[in-house]
Amino acid sequence: MRNVLVICRKELNSYFASPIAYGLMAFFAAIAGYFFYVATAIFVARGMESMMMGRSFPMDVNEWVVRPVLMNVSVIGLFLIPMITMRLFAEEKRSGTIELLATSPVRDIEIILGKWLAAVVLYACILAISALDIAVLFLYGEPDLKPILVGYLGLLLQGAALLAIGTFLSTTTRNQIIAGTATFAVCLLLWVFDWITAYETSTWAKVMSYMSVVTHFESFAKGVMDSKDAIYFITVAFFGLFLTARSLESLRWRA
Amino acid sequence: MIQVEGLTKRYARTVAVDNISFSVEKGKIVGFLGPNGAGKTTTMRVLTCFMPPTEGTARVAGFDVMQDPLEVKKRVGYLPENPPLYPEMEVVEYLDFVGRIKGLQGAELKRRMDEVSERCAITDVQTKLLGKLSRGYRQRVGLAQAIIHNPDVLILDEPTAGLDPKQINETRKLIKGLAGDHTIILSTHILPEVEQTCQDVIIINKGRLVATDSVENLTHRLRGAEVLAVEVAPRDGALDSDEVSRRLAGVDGVSRVEFREGRDGRLRFEVETAPGRSVRGDLARAVVESGWDLHELHAAAMSLEEIFLQLTAAENEAGEEPAGEGGAA
Numbered sequence: 001m002r003n004v005l006v007i008c009r010k011e012l013n014s015y016f017a018s019p020i021a022y023g024l025m026a027f028f029a030a031i032a033g034y035f036f037y038v039a040t041a042i043f044v045a046r047g048m049e050s051m052m053m054g055r056s057f058p059m060d061v062n063e064w065v066v067r068p069v070l071m072n073v074s075v076i077g078l079f080l081i082p083m084i085t086m087r088l089f090a091e092e093k094r095s096g097t098i099e100l101l102a103t104s105p106v107r108d109i110e111i112i113l114g115k116w117l118a119a120v121v122l123y124a125c126i127l128a129i130s131a132l133d134i135a136v137l138f139l140y141g142e143p144d145l146k147p148i149l150v151g152y153l154g155l156l157l158q159g160a161a162l163l164a165i166g167t168f169l170s171t172t173t174r175n176q177i178i179a180g181t182a183t184f185a186v187c188l189l190l191w192v193f194d195w196i197t198a199y200e201t202s203t204w205a206k207v208m209s210y211m212s213v214v215t216h217f218e219s220f221a222k223g224v225m226d227s228k229d230a231i232y233f234i235t236v237a238f239f240g241l242f243l244t245a246r247s248l249e250s251l252r253w254r255a
Numbered sequence: 256m257i258q259v260e261g262l263t264k265r266y267a268r269t270v271a272v273d274n275i276s277f278s279v280e281k282g283k284i285v286g287f288l289g290p291n292g293a294g295k296t297t298t299m300r301v302l303t304c305f306m307p308p309t310e311g312t313a314r315v316a317g318f319d320v321m322q323d324p325l326e327v328k329k330r331v332g333y334l335p336e337n338p339p340l341y342p343e344m345e346v347v348e349y350l351d352f353v354g355r356i357k358g359l360q361g362a363e364l365k366r367r368m369d370e371v372s373e374r375c376a377i378t379d380v381q382t383k384l385l386g387k388l389s390r391g392y393r394q395r396v397g398l399a400q401a402i403i404h405n406p407d408v409l410i411l412d413e414p415t416a417g418l419d420p421k422q423i424n425e426t427r428k429l430i431k432g433l434a435g436d437h438t439i440i441l442s443t444h445i446l447p448e449v450e451q452t453c454q455d456v457i458i459i460n461k462g463r464l465v466a467t468d469s470v471e472n473l474t475h476r477l478r479g480a481e482v483l484a485v486e487v488a489p490r491d492g493a494l495d496s497d498e499v500s501r502r503l504a505g506v507d508g509v510s511r512v513e514f515r516e517g518r519d520g521r522l523r524f525e526v527e528t529a530p531g532r533s534v535r536g537d538l539a540r541a542v543v544e545s546g547w548d549l550h551e552l553h554a555a556a557m558s559l560e561e562i563f564l565q566l567t568a569a570e571n572e573a574g575e576e577p578a579g580e581g582g583a584a
Binding site: 002003006007010013014017018095096097098099100101102103104105106107252253254 | 266267300303304305306307325326328329331333335337339340341342343344348352353355356357358360400
């Protein structure tokens with residue numbers, strides 16, 4: 001466990017020593033902020049409308065602002081993940097520092113967990129920026145806190161799962177660009193699989209849709225914690241980390 | 256300290272190391288000599304548990320590299336050919352990280368960091384970024400990294416490659432200073448390096464073991480017949496290479512004289528002596544008495560290729576030009 005933390009700290013240091021972390025944060029702050037603005041603007045406009053028409057049905061901030069923002073953040077996250085994970089192993093392989101890690105008295109699994117954990121922490125830091133947007137809602141209204149927390153838990157689980165896949169793909173090459181592109185392709189597929197249900201209802205379409213991260217994030221965004229969805233993300237994370245371990249081991253045999 | 260038995264490493268298409276066995280005693284400096292692509296790095300990677308062998312066993316400090324890799328890794332310090340440095344880290348940060356993954360912490364880590372910095376002469380670059388260091392400093396930081404956990408065994412892959420002569424000298428001194436508390440294996444393709452730093456030598460070529468011996472024995476074996484480089488300059492007028500050649504060959508104890516090249520009127524010869532004969536004095540006198548100037552007279556270092564030719568005398572491929580890798584000593 002100590003080794004995991006040592007490696008995790010080293011990875012975080014190199015994220016924050018280079019422009020990657022700051023660049024991703026700035027990029028994310030701008031886009032998440034824009035979506036937040038759009039969601040609140042629609043909410044305010046609708047609110048005015050119904051007031052003028054004399055209707056007084058209560059509008060829910062959680063439903064009108066928080067949920068669409070979380071859904072958007074979930075999709076933006078898909079774009080961030082390749083940029084976070086692509087360097088994890090590819091860079092070590094290219095620069096030869098993998099020899100240092102592999103000949104130090106640490107287990108492969110400790111290296112993998114350390115790196116993955118660092119990626120998750122960075123991802124969580126980036127998510128925290130969107131939490132600032134949501135926090136503004138508390139200044140002017142009374143949103144329900146619990147569904148927001150569930151939503152963020154969902155975002156974190158989704159991130160952890162996809163980051164594990166990205167970590168795996170990073171071990172397969174020494175070229176960061178290839179690792180990043182492959183991860184992006186997988187993230188994109190896991191997103192668009194959901195669209196299939198729009199025009200197909202047969203079993204295979206349902207299976208495809210089940211594999212999509214979006215399907216599983218939806219209930220989290222609503223503030224509903226469904227164990228089925230949590231298990232999906234945890235399974236994907238385990239699967240990704242398992243593949244990483246296998247891939248790292250095979251690297252030694254092939255080297 | 257190190258026992259290797261029947262070690263074989265096959266890649267998809269090639270056999271990098273073919274059935275090698277050797278052992279290294281505690282506290283020795285052993286030179287691992289071979290041309291590029293001989294399998295030196297592969298063998299070292301097996302010993303450091305970077306990759307498993309295809310066949311055979313290797314034990315380091317009493318632990319098998321396949322059975323107890325963690326125990327082996329705790330006792331081995333490894334400097335790969337390219338020092339494994341993170342360019343975005345400062346030297347202190349790097350040593351701190353390496354110390355920690357090698358199991359040091361707290362006051363001991365601090366103490367070891369200071370010690371190795373002192374020893375490898377990198378105290379003046381502590382807060383510099385690794386990516387900005389010169390080649391010599393990178394090598395020294397790499398060495399500091401390898402010894403930070405005070406390993407029993409030190410494995411250095413071409414530790415002097417790419418350094419300038421002054422740095423090479425410093426590195427050799429440093430390595431010599433480390434012997435005693437550490438058992439050291441260093442790989443190189445330069446013969447004089449082995450002669451100057453190592454006690455024992457393991458020679459491999461094309462994945463096969465050619466010889467293991469002490470450096471003394473080996474040089475003796477190889478230098479039974481001494482090869483001398485002689486340069487003769489004219490006093491006045493020009494020199495006739497045939498005439499000089501004849502005169503040199505006439506010296507008692509000389510078995511072979513070969514004309515190498517003429518430059519600025521001076522002529523260079525390679526003279527081989529009969530085994531066990533010292534002819535330098537006679538050679539010098541012969542040159543001077545013939546009315547010429549003796550410009551240079553020294554033992555010619557044997558190149559690696561020549562050594563392989565001698566050691567693997569079985570396949571007698573004559574007429575091979577010795578490449579100038581060993582250089583003049």
